[in-house]
Amino acid sequence: MNVKIITDSACDLSKEHYEKYDIEMAPLTVQLDDQIYEDAKTISATTVYQAMRDGKAPKTSQVAPHTFKEIFEKYAQQKQPCVYLGFSSGLSGTYQSAKMAEQEVKEEYPDFELECLDTKCASLGFGLVVIRAAQLAGEGASVKGIVEVCSYHASHMEHIFTVDDLEYLYRGGRVSKTAAFVGTLLKIKPLLHVENGKLIPLEKIRGSKKVLKRMIEIMEEHGKDLTSQPIGISHCDDLDTANQLADMIKQHFHTENVVIELVGSAVGAHAGPGTIALFFLNNSYK
Numbered sequence: 001m002n003v004k005i006i007t008d009s010a011c012d013l014s015k016e017h018y019e020k021y022d023i024e025m026a027p028l029t030v031q032l033d034d035q036i037y038e039d040a041k042t043i044s045a046t047t048v049y050q051a052m053r054d055g056k057a058p059k060t061s062q063v064a065p066h067t068f069k070e071i072f073e074k075y076a077q078q079k080q081p082c083v084y085l086g087f088s089s090g091l092s093g094t095y096q097s098a099k100m101a102e103q104e105v106k107e108e109y110p111d112f113e114l115e116c117l118d119t120k121c122a123s124l125g126f127g128l129v130v131i132r133a134a135q136l137a138g139e140g141a142s143v144k145g146i147v148e149v150c151s152y153h154a155s156h157m158e159h160i161f162t163v164d165d166l167e168y169l170y171r172g173g174r175v176s177k178t179a180a181f182v183g184t185l186l187k188i189k190p191l192l193h194v195e196n197g198k199l200i201p202l203e204k205i206r207g208s209k210k211v212l213k214r215m216i217e218i219m220e221e222h223g224k225d226l227t228s229q230p231i232g233i234s235h236c237d238d239l240d241t242a243n244q245l246a247d248m249i250k251q252h253f254h255t256e257n258v259v260i261e262l263v264g265s266a267v268g269a270h271a272g273p274g275t276i277a278l279f280f281l282n283n284s285y286k
Contacts, residue, residue: 003137009039010087011127012264021134028266031059039266048265049237049273058269062094068101076109084116090197119154120197124232125279156283159194164274222282226253232279236268
């Protein structure tokens with residue numbers, strides 16, 4: 001019996017990926033206009049982005065423990081080995097919810113083979129790790145083998161991203177009101193990355209055209225085997241810029257596989273419309 005891969009919606013994979021690799025997804029939730037929605041299931045990311053452009057401030061919540069418990073119990077009853085890959089614990093409590101559910105389910109089903117991995121990744125950087133897990137599961141890899149390879153991928157996944165408007169990061173508590181105002185006034189585009197599972201400022205760039213060029217430079221400085229590994233680009237309702245970045249990568253590195261996805265509601269509610277993110281490994285692909 002092949003290992004079942006379980007994840008959450010913060011990996012920002014498309015419905016096609018879930019179906020192709022038979023991945024079970026637990027949705028984070030989004031609150032908008034006093035209504036609660038399931039990320040990637042009952043609300044579209046584009047709806048959230050338009051609401052943000054209209055001045056609304058959607059809120060998000062982690063996956064609840066009972067949601068994971070229902071999923072884990074289902075597979076425990078089937079004696080189905082599973083691996084859950086989770087959104088960075090430095091950015092959400094979702095992984096902790098999964099661990100709580102794991103403990104409860106294993107008390108009732110002590111032989112249930114389940115491993116939970118905190119990827120310390122976000123968006124499509126997280127998604128690329130999930131895809132690799134699903135590929136390995138399809139090849140018949142064991143729970144231990146999948147966790148080992150995916151731990152390696154997660155620890156070497158670079159996240160480089162920029163936001164279109166600092167106001168959204170201010171609303172999320174990532175920058176001060178003064179920094180947001182001055183940055184917007186001076187057309188400063190921040191470059192950020194994820195380090196040890198947390199959001200860290202990297203550089204400040206003047207002008208959007210320079211940002212993409214700098215992202216390519218950082219990719220060249222930190223990346224490895226960029227021709228053959230899959231590269232991820234996610235965007236908050238800005239497909240044109242995502243395609244532009246993809247073309248630059250293909251021309252510069254002769255990369256064969258660039259995956260482009262829309263950032264989902266849960267992650268996008270904090271980054272805001274116009275965000276562009278780039279994901280790649282800083283070590284050899286396994």
